């Protein structure tokens with residue numbers, strides 16, 4: 643039966659740059675059909691991956707996000723893996739930061755991850771299978787100056803994911819968190835404060851000037867997914883060796 647030869651649907655949020663692009667390329671090369679979710683549609687389409695639906699969706703819009711997942715499932719079958727990767731990082735001191743930036747980080751990094759889980763979990767539980775990998779950060783495990791709101795959102799990703807993991811584990815559904823350290827993506831470009839950006843770049847000099855290649859984060863997600871469904875690597879921290 644040719645249908646059994648086709649690998650299962652993988653949904654990747656934030657697939658227009660950084661980790662999301664590497665995740666899309668890696669899971670596509672392994673034969674999975676994909677749903678790619680982000681706002682910059684043309685960047686996802688330019689990847690030109692087979693069996694891939696690209697959708698211009700903001701993860702904070704629950705209805706649009708759910709509709710995109712249901713449409714992809716109608717074509718490729720149930721979602722077997724959701725990678726909650728979309729995120730924003732706007733660095734600033736609390737007393738200098740526009741509260742709109744706190745709100746955006748909370749909306750995307752926390753509520754976007756929760757939206758994704760709500761959309762796929764009931765079906766995964768009913769099938770007694772499925773995997774969710776949420777992308778947190780080393781900033782979800784320790785504090786960094788200028789990162790108050792960002793750290794808050796990423797600590798939240800750990801807390802929320804671990805809570806949901808406990809709630810669903812009896813159904814054999816896996817929830818895992820990957821916490822990367824500094825990596826070369828567009829992330830630093832979200833911050834508007836030039837002196838904070840310069841400070842971050844100076845910190846990167848302590849790692850040899852270049853931080854981790856995004857591909858290694860994608861590889862670690864693939865490793866988690868490829869373990870047997872009965873084995874859940876609950877949390878993985880991956881960072882440049884020289885990151886303090």
Ligand code: NDP
Nearest residue numbers: 656658659660661681682700701728729779824825827828
């Ligand atoms: P990028 O800025 O390169 O990618 C962020 C992605 O998130 C983009 O595809 C962007 O797409 C998407 N995104 C942002 N807001 C939304 C939204 N409202 N709806 C849908 N998609 C959205 O950064 P990274 O690849 O580095 O970031 C990926 C994840 O990794 C984030 O959660 C980040 O916090 C985390 N991380 C990154 C680290 C690093 O050093 N790079 C370290 C630790 C964690 P678009 O703008 O097209 O919507």
